[in-house]
Amino acid sequence: MHPFQTALNEHLQGRLPEATLLDSCDAALAAGDLPVDELRAMADAARSEGLDPAVHAALRERIDAAPETSAPAPAMPPATGDGGETRLQSPPAAAPPAETHEPTRLAPGAGPASGAGPGATGAGNTTGGASSGWTNPADWEESPGGPARPGSVLKDRFVLESIIARGGMGVVYKARDLRKEEAHDRNPYLAVKVLTEDFRRHPDAFIALQREAKKAQSLAHPNVVTVYDFDRDGRTVFMTMELLEGESLSQVLKQLPPGGMEPKKAIELVDGMAEALAYAHRKGIVHSDFKPGNVFITREGVVKVLDFGIARAVKRPGHEQDVTLFDPGSLGALTPGYASCEMFEGEEPDPRDDIYGLACVAYELVAGRHPFNRLTAVQARDNRITPQTPKRLGRGQWRALQHALAFKRGERTPSVEQFMAELRPPKGRRLLAALAAVIVIAALAGGGGYLWNRMQGERLDARFAALEAAIGADRLAPPAEDNAAALLAALAADAAGDPRLEQARANLALAYLRHARAARAEGEWAAARAQVEAGREAGAGAAVNDALDAELALIEAGESNADRFAEQRAREARAAGLREQFAAGMEAMPPTAEGAAPLLDLLRELGQVAPTDPLLVEGRRQVAERLAGAVEALAAEGQWDAGESLLAESLRLLPESERLGAARDTLEQAREQATAAERERQRQAEAERQRQLAAQVNQHQRAVDALLAKxxxxxxxxxxxxxxxxxxxxxxxxxxxxxxxxxxxxxxxxxxxxxxxQPPPSRTTTTTPPTQQRSRQPPPQQQQxxxxxxxxxxxxxxxxxxxxxxxxxxxx
Structure with missing residues (x-):
């Protein structure tokens, strides 16, 4: 496993501080032993496993700033045509295609795919014309040619010629690419996998499957089948991939003799599978359905692994052990005979699930039978069934298989690289064996048959068995009785040429390595360092010593940064407490400046502890929203002075708040509208008063006019x-x-x-005596x-x- 991947794993488990992880990233970029895109993929995969967004952003900033590099191009098998693609097709004399050794069958879906809801978008490219939406399969129109079958043409490009294989997930066709024919390519053939019609009932599975196919497209390795595209034509959903020539591993297993394959040949095949899995794991992709039916061996002897990223774990006990169970509703698949216990229990996919399947396949190759007689891992575990030791396999190799077949994920071999390091014959074993043979021949020629008998005798076997038992029981060093270190030292003197000795050294060193990791996890740096030194003294090979060196580097990094890590933990705990206080304060905050000030103080303190915490922005936004809402409520009630006072105090606390600026605009607009409304009300009141006054005047005027008229x-x-x-x-x-x-x-x-x-004037003038004049005057009362x-x-x-x-x- 690459040191940067190791550092990511340690950080995710809380055992490595952020600063050390960033240093590991810088070291990986400086070393240049991996392409930048692979480092980027590791960081992105860790993000999906729970890596803190801020840490992920810091890693991506470093990686994206580095110059793009690429790994050396992997050696590809010889091409069979100018197209550069190796071809796969059924044997010429094959009858109509039968089900493969491990066909894939569909089971009714139980729910949507994890991480692929209705709003997810497929990442795969499209071929030919534009594809319409993937989320409504019921609306898809049938392809012009109807359901796919030999003779059908998909996307006006791929002509399906013959069926290669069938399975529960779909049918694989040999197809001809019309675009290549137009370009006069002499090898226009490829494989097209048409998925089953049952997928239409699970639109979320389409989305997730397209995304997983996009991951598979990113795999470029000589031991991985190349996936070109994922697309649909009407109601037909299909994948295009390279066409190979050869046979599947399931067919090879059917042809094995009862005792299995010769171990050397078997390990060569397993090595190709391991290379493919290790490469995918470095890219952050877990196969999750590794089985013989997903392994192909070309006519050139190249191992090819299929269907990366298409399967996910789902619990479906009680089915045939070599049949993949596929749930399109949750996009889950597993083959019970090759699935780990964790896959049945619905845990998240892990590279160690692939290691369990790889170990089952390796055992089947060397023994000619399944390690648990095709029982599931859960059934074998619950019934305490253990596999029998293959007769032609060395003890160290058998221990490697046992390690990888462990039912518990934590006890299983942690990486494909380590599994192969334990399984492969160690470097120099052939030389040692040849040297031992020379010594034996010489001894026999000299009459030393006693030495041969002693080296091969039961006593030596018992001592090696005791050493293995001591290692298995963790009796590694004094003061434990019959400890492994003492037993190994004695055997080193008495069995110098025995090939089992080197494996025993490796096993002892690996046991010390496990103890070192456990001590480091507890922060016991001195004890961890001592375990590593003890492992080195075991004298194991280069592969194990490299693992010990990597562990020592992690111990030194952890020890040197222990104080900083503790301080970081304290800061994280303080930040969590401040976040909780803020949340409680927001619930009880009165909409006043006095109520907001303590919360802003908490945010300022949080900024000192965790400068990149998202709450620093979100919290100020929440406080501003509460204050702005109060200002707008006062404006709605016409309390202008109170609103302006609260707004002024709030802007002193949060002068940069756009939300408070909007509340100020709202307050001003509301006040202007209220003033205009008041002026209009006064105008209308005055108009009404004038109308009433005019009515009164008119009434009195009519009364006067009526009186003067009569x-x-x-x-x-x-x-x-x-x-x-x-x-x-x-x-x-x-x-x-x-x-x-x-x-x-x-x-x-x-x-x-x-x-x-007035009386009319008299026409004649008569002199009236005063008396008469007085007598003609009306009575006094008439004169009034x-x-x-x-x-x-x-x-x-x-x-x-x-x-x-x-x-x-x-x-x-």
């Missing part, structure tokens, strides 16, 4: 005229035209009456005149004068 000059009439005129005079100005005209009219009425009351309108005793001129002056003596 003058009686009675006191009552005069009183009414006087009252109505006075009312009009109170309501209109003195120079009102109607008022002036009415006075004139009234004066004329009185003059007319006065003239009418009624009071004029202006008051008692006033004559007509006074009345007119009163009307003219309005009773004030001043002419109007």
């Amino acid at each position: 003058p009686t000059f009675s006191p009552q009439w005069e009183q009414q005229v006087r009252g109505e005129l006075a009312a009009v005079e109170r309501l209109v100005p003195a120079d009102d035209p109607w008022l002036v005209q009415t006075r004139t009219r009234l004066n004329e009425l009185y003059r007319s009456r006065q003239q009418a009351q 005149q009624r009071p004029p309108p202006g008051g008692v005793g006033m004559d007509l001129d006074q009345i007119l004068k009163e009307f003219e002056t309005g009773g004030s003596g001043e002419v109007r």
Whole structure:
């Protein structure tokens, strides 16, 4: 495993501080032993496993700033045509395609795919014309040629010629690419996998499957089948991939003799599978359905692994052990006979799931049978079934298989690289074996048969068994009795040429390595360092020593950064406490500046502890929103002064807040609208008052007009005229035209009456004696005149004068 991947794993488990992880990234970029895109993929995969977004952003910033590099191009098998693609097709004499050794079958979906909801988008490229949406399969139209079958043409490009294989996930066709034919490519063939019709009932599975196919497209390795595209034509969903020539591993297993394959040949095949899995794991992709049916061996002997990224774990016990169970609703698949216990229990995919499947395949190759007689891992575990030791396999290799077949993920071999390091014959074993043979021949020639018997005797076997038992029981060093270190030292002296000795050294060193990792996880740096040193003293090979060196580097990094890591943990704990305090404070915060100030103080303290915490921005936004809402509520109630006061205090706390700026605009607009509304109300009130005043004036004017139209000059009439005129005079100005005209009219009425009351002049002049004159005067009571309108005793001129002056003596 690459040191950067190791550092990522350690950080995810909380055992490596952020600063050390960033240093590891810088070291990987400086070393240049991996392409930048692979480092980027490792970081992105860790993000999906829970890496903190801020840490991921810091890693991506470093990686994206580095110059792009690429690994050396992998050696590809010889091409069979100018197209550069190796071809796969059924044997020429094959009958109609039968089900493969491990066909894939569909099971009813139980729910949407993990991480692929209705809003997810497929990442795969499209071929030919544009594809419509993937989320409504019921709306998809049938392809012009109907369901896919030999002779069908997909996307006006791929002509399906013959069926290569069938399975529960779909049918694989040999197809001809019309675009390549147009370009006169002499090898226009490829494989097209048409997925089953059952997928249409699970649109989320389409989305997720397209995304997983995109991951598979990123794999470029000689031991991985190349996936070109994932697309659909009407209701037909398909994948295009390279066409190979050869046979599947499941067919090879059917042809094995009862005792299995010769170990050397088997390990060569397993090595190709391991290379493919290790490469995918470095790219952050877990196969999750590794089985013989997904391994192909070309005619050139190159191992090819298929269907990367297409399977996900799902629990479906009780089915045939070599049949893949596929749930398109949750995009989950597993083959029970090759699936780990964790896959049945629904845990997240892990590279160690692939290691379990690889170990099952390796065992089947060397033994000719499944390690647990095709029982599932859960059934074998619950029934305490253990596999039998293959007869032709060395003890160290058998321990490697046992390690990889462990039912518990934590006890299983952690990486494909380590599994192969334990399984492969160690470097130099052939030389040691040859040397031992020379020694034996020489000894026999000299009559030393006793030495041969002693080296191969039961006593030596028992000592090696005791050493293995001591390692398995963790009796590694003194003061434990019969400890492995002492047993190994004794064997080193007595069995110097025994090939088992080197494997024993490796096993002991790996046991020390496990103890070192456990001590490091607990922060016991001295104990971890001591375990590594003890492992080195075991004298294991280069592969194990490299693992010990990598562990020592992690120990030194952890030890040197222990204080900083503890401080980081303290900061994280403090930041978590501040976040909790803020959340509680927000719930109880009164919408005032006094209520907001303590919360802003908490955010300032959080900024000192965790400068990149998202709450620093989100928290200020929440406080501003609460204050702005209060300002707008006051504006709605017309409490302008209170609103302006709260707004001013809030802007002092959060002067950069756009939300408070919007609240200020709202307050100003509301106040302007209220002022305009008040002016309009006053205008309407004044208009109403004027209307009512005009109505009153009109009423009094009509009353006066009615009285003058029928003058009686009675006191009552005069009183009414006087009252109505006075009312009009109170309501209109003195120079009102109607008022002036009415006075004139009234004066004329009185003059007319006065003239009418004067006696006509006498035509003859007669001298009347004074006595007679007095006798012709009316009686005193007849001489009295009624009071004029202006008051008692006033004559007509006074009345007119009163009307003219309005009773004030001043002419109007």
